[in-house]
Amino acid sequence: MESVISKKITTIAIIGNPNVGKSSIFNQLTGLKQKVGNYPGITVDKTVGTLKNKGRQYDIIDLPGTYSLYPKSEDELIAHRILSGKASEKPDYILMVLDACNLERSLLLAGQVMDLGIPVSLVLNMKDLAEKKGIKINTFQLYKETGVPIILTDARQNEGMDGIKAMIFEEKFGVAHSFLNLKNILPESLSEKIKQRYHLHTDFQAYQYLVFASYDLKVTPTEKKWLLDMATEYQCDIPALQIAETTARYKEINILLDKIVTKTSTTKRDLTQQIDNLMMHPILGYFFFLGLMLLIFQAIFAWAEWPMDLIDTGFAAISGWITETLPAGVFNDLLAEGIVPGIGGVVIFIPQIALLFGFLSFLEDTGYMSRVVYLMDRVMRPFGLHGKSVVPLISGMACAIPGIMASRSISNGKERLITILVTPWMSCSARLPVYIILIGLTVPDDIFLGINLQAIALLSMYLLSTAATLLAALVLKGFIKSREQSYLLTDLPVYRIPRWKAVLLTMYHKSKVFVLEAGKVILSISIVLWVLASYGPSANMDAIAQERSLAMTAASDTEIEELEDYYSSKKLENSYIGIVGKTIEPIIRPLGYDWKIGIALITSFAAREVFVGTIATIYSIGGDPDNEMTIREKLDQEVDPVTGEKVFNTATAFSLMVFYAFAMQCMSTLAIVYRETKSWKWPILQTVFMTAFAYLAAFITYQIIS
Known part of the structure; x- marks a missing residue:
């Protein structure tokens, strides 16, 4: 009976670079049918959604955004483990999302994924932006070169989603042609030994097992020793192998791009660049960010006041009704004095929690959050942090747990550890109920220079925690020693109008989890x-x-x-x-x-x-x-x-x-x-x-x- 049921479930993994619209496609496909858990044996959160058609269920896994399958961050390790079947059941198919405006960068990861030998389909997203930039892609030629189905989409506008669903329901995925011949990089006899030992099918799978041997904590000591002994026996310098593979892949990518991409000049004004002249200004950029945070806290107080008062009054009325209606006794007291006030203490803060997560989602969806990462890098460095530390720290304003997990994108071990240790000092959403109830009791609801004094008090608490976080990081920088070098690699996507459906979905899911x-x-x-x-x-x-x-x-x-x-x-x-x-x-x-x-x-x-x-x-x-x-x-x-x-x-x-x-x-x-x-x-x-x-x-x- 179990085997019959399992055949009705097909697993599809969605993978792509950060900011290519991967999560947009995932949300469009699954809607509210999502659940968050952990990969078996791994602390990274995974989001799995379901899609059903004619009695058949498709489990869709939203993999962490990554630029490649090189072992430099835990996100890349997770992608490797899932696609190789080490962390959970190996996906049946892969939906590879590419940025139509930047195929060169996207094809590095896509080429690696296709060389794994798993049936794949390519989704060229952001076709509207590519057209505006005068970029034309010959999808038929790309299909001939890769051998896999290709779909053009604009996920934000829901264009091409019916095509993706049809492809999933008809299971039109294909095993790609070999993108890169590794025989000149990895000794063929070594590749065969690894494939035989682990029952692998492609040279790139063998290569992945070898380069991840030192990074994958789930590899047993015996297997790790065997792989590293093989590398020593064949005189394989793993970092040198990675450089050789990257160089060879980019050569193949450039050859492919010459065949499939044509560009026409466009005189259209670059609105993104004009906005960035303000947002990324070395002085004004910080004032804009601070002002934006103040507006957010002002809105949290102003917009949430009415529903909070309604909830508060409602639960007080429920306690009174229980006391008057139910027979007197222990059960009555437990409900009226214990359970109802306790639940009320949670529910009353749903409006603020939803608004906080909604604003964070809004900033991410517009493309501004990536600017914050870049802008704050110069601020973070003196404190022993990384530009990418701002993402865990800002996430920590919602909850320290996902904030700490987000530090996996930081490849430098010292900076990642410091980020983990100081993130809990950021004022998370769990502190928000404490702040709001106490500020509401002691700070007058007056207006000063057009700004609510309570909003100023709340912002002050967040600024206090931020200052303490940076000072703590500075202290830890002196105590934790490391010679490891670090760098910042991030995208600055074009500014887009936020997708309100995605923002509302985020507010719903985060509030539900809370x-x-x-x-x-x-x-x-x-x-x-x-x-x-x-x-x-x-x-x-x-x-x-x-x-x-x-x-x-x-x-x-x-x-x-x-x-x-x-x-x-x-x-x-x-x-x-x-x-x-x-x-x-x-x-x-x-x-x-x-x-x-x-x-x-x-x-x-x-x-x-x-x-x-x-x-x-x-x-x-x-x-x-x-x-x-x-x-x-x-x-x-x-x-x-x-x-x-x-x-x-x-x-x-x-x-x-x-x-x-x-x-x-x-x-x-x-x-x-x-x-x-x-x-x-x-x-x-x-x-x-x-x-x-x-x-x-x-x-x-x-x-x-x-």
Whole structure:
């Protein structure tokens, strides 16, 4: 039965250079039918979509964008492992996406892919731009030279997508003619030995096994030794082999281009160059980038305010309805005081998360993000970082985990390690709920020079984390030694109008991941918190219950409500979670925090975004069942019994934001750092240093403001 089912599923891998429209084609084919996971045995995220036709399923894998199959970055290693079948089931077909405006660069990777012997089809994307530049491609001649089907597309405008689908459904892929004869580069007898040992079919597959032997961590020590011994026996200098192969490929590419490409002169003004005169200006470019970030944060506050208030009020109403409708008891309390406030603490921030990811997708789709990489390279170098480090760092503003994974595109080991270690200091989307709730409580919603003060406060937190990130990188540059040279290779694609469908898809998928992943953690912790906050040592709880009963009997009607609040607070203090909070309160009191905030700090080490859910749960427990105050209103009214002041005053709020800006409070990030560095040394040092620095910075902040 399993064999019958497996025959109904065909696997297709999409591969191409960065910025050739590969992801556009993938999104057009799969739409919402996508899922994100990991390649087996590899930490790189893979995106797999499905396409169905007449009862047959096609699994489409979106491979990382890469310029070649040389072992210089993990993206290239992933492409090699997938296409060779080492990381998962080998794809049945390959959809090779080329840039019609830059065939020379695209054909380097395409030639290597075709030489693997897997059935392939070529997609010449951006045909509209090629036409505007006066580039004409003889697709029939290209078909004759390569022997594989060819489709011209403009994925942004959905042109040619029906042709791609028809080709997939009819499985019109072809095994290409040999693009490069390797017999003059790799000894034929060595190639045969490798092919026989690993049951390979082409010389280039054998060549790939040999050159990746030292880089592929999944190659067993025995196999690695055998391959390197063969290289030594045949006097093969692997770097020299790569140079020889590249030189030979470009010779073949130039011969092919002479046959298939003709160019006509065009006098059309280059709009991209005109825009770049501003965007890439050595001074104005940075001011434009900073201004753009300010506008984004302004929009996050302005556009998300109404849906956030609606969600906040809605969950408060749901808690009140549950309390009034369901029978009184433990289950009622769990729902109204634990689960609903916990879920509300996640859902309320969907508008900001969606907007943040939407803006990042917008910048990527217009072509501006590549300019940021190039522009920031000169800034990053003095700090021991790489121009490509800006992509992980900006990604870290959404989430540190994909940001750290994005560092694989950095080939220099030292720069990659520094990027991994400092990326968690970028203010990620998990910190955004903390910033927004605290800024909303303490910063007035006033306008200064046409800009919302709350937006300025939020931007200030992001600038603070960015400054700390660069300073930390500078310190690490002095500690981590390396003689490895680095360089920047990036595309500057033409400016395009963003594809709103792609932006909306990104917002949907990222928000979904945030809700599902963060929601599971927050919901679990909310339930545990409710239990720990509702129960405590029986002797203490019985004494409080007896004391409350006596006090209530003797109380007047006007005193009952006051006594309810008093004993609810006392019960919480003597609960298990209250005991933990009270234990650490002397340590955190210099930062302006009480024991309730201490509980939120502890739970936040599972995930930062748990803070709001924890606070929502803690301040809901034991409250008035008829009171439907929102999270913001509850926090705003909380008073410190020691000082008589608001708990969440300006000094405490900014101290908390600074602490959350610098502390390593994400178990998932620690796990990713371990998987990326293959050592527990770095995540442990990272956690200790970041937490100690966060405590010191929060202490200084509180003492100055208070």
